[in-house]
Amino acid sequence: MKEISYSKILLVAKNAHLYFFDTLDNIDVISGRRLVHFIKSDLGKHRLARYQLIIFLDSGFKANYPNIIKDFTEAKMILFFWNHLTQKYIDLLHTSREIGVIDSYYSFDPIEAKKYGLYHNSTFYTPCINLPLQIPDYDLFFGGNDKGRTQLAHVILDKCASLDISILLYIINGEKGFKNKGYLPYPKFLEFLINSNGILEIMQENQTGLTLRTMEAIFFKKKLVTTNKAIKHYLFYHPDNIFILGEDSIENLSNFLEKDYHPLEHDKINFFESQNWFDRFLFPEKELLNIEYRDSLLDG
Incomplete structure (x- = not known):
């Protein structure tokens, strides 16, 4: 994928304020329900047109979401499975593949990615508070x-x-x-x-x-x-x-x-920072760095 700016990335989640998402300042985060309303206004259509990468998280994802917006964007669309692939999510994967609008499928679990023929990118996190030092209860x-x-x-x-x-x-x-x-x-x-x-x-x-x-x-x-x-x-x-x-x-x-x-080396922690996670979608050469495990995790 050619280099694009973070401002042209859209993350679609069940809740735009989930967990640490309010700290993701460089990209847009919205709920799936709000996304489908974009096509109902000129402003919403304009926003869709400027995105070059849209990442759907599995939780709250509806298989028809990409189909609803596809005529209003040229963005690459990714479905990222951030949860264990229970039968509910396996069914969602099959349905989405049948519709055929999503460009690439990823899993946070390298073992499940291999099993179901998906790309792999790690999970991600950004600390949203500074934990004070105190004696635990x-x-x-x-x-x-x-x-x-x-x-x-x-x-x-x-x-x-x-x-x-x-x-x-x-x-x-x-x-x-x-x-x-x-x-x-x-x-x-x-x-x-x-x-x-x-x-x-x-x-x-x-x-x-x-x-x-x-x-x-x-x-x-x-x-x-x-x-x-x-x-x-x-x-x-x-x-x-x-x-x-x-x-x-x-x-x-x-x-x-x-x-x-x-204490852990900074690189071992920073690998999972949200910006580095986005980078591994944006820049193919950085996908080579997606080796967060040390040895035989994928054997067998």
């Missing part, structure tokens, strides 16, 4: 939707209680986003994160891609306790920072949490 924090993880979360909670390790669980049900009962706005979520020594990450079944919890851990220098066994293959992995449940002995968890955080 608890050792680990888990916050998120149930997604079949509640039972395991309570098993871990009980085991950690026997080791005198404190965990705060904040689990909600439903797939309605901010309409879910108990929905936690991201700034509030980060307040809980401030008060923890580390993050508990419980992956969905068969999920291996790096999650938002992993990004928070490396950007905010928090210990990570995770069920993701694939994480040991990534360049940022260090045993002083990441404890893998099911591989590392649970009896050593207290010692792990008491150890100092091992």
Whole structure:
């Protein structure tokens, strides 16, 4: 792709203010629902005409969105799967491919990208606050939707209680986003994160891609306790920072949490910065840098 400016990139998400998106100053971010209204006004059509790259995130994506706007833009259109490819997203991929308007498909998970014939680009993150230094109130924090993880979360909670390790669980049900009962706005979520020594990450079944919890851990220098066994293959992995449940002995968890955080090289963190993520879509030569894992992650 020829070089283009960030001002000519549009990111289409379920919610334009999701997570850290308000910090993405160099590009436009809108919701899918707002996007389809662009064609109803001359101003909206003018905006569509100036974009050269439109990236749809999977959450909130409707397969007909690209078809609705295609006559009003010459932008390259990308669908980026930022979530584990459950059957819902596999069906969405098949439907979108049948329609045939999207130019390229990407997954944040290199294993799933290989399995389903997609391009790969990493997950991405930009810190939206500076976490103050303070004595934590608890050792680990888990916050998120149930997604079949509640039972395991309570098993871990009980085991950690026997080791005198404190965990705060904040689990909600439903797939309605901010309409879910108990929905936690991201700034509030980060307040809980401030008060923890580390993050508990419980992956969905068969999920291996790096999650938002992993990004928070490396950007905010928090210990990570995770069920993701694939994480040991990534360049940022260090045993002083990441404890893998099911591989590392649970009896050593207290010692792990008491150890100092091992500082990471800037390049290993900066790789996941949002601007570098956009660059890997824009400049083909930078796709060669998309080797964030260290060894045999894609073998087999």
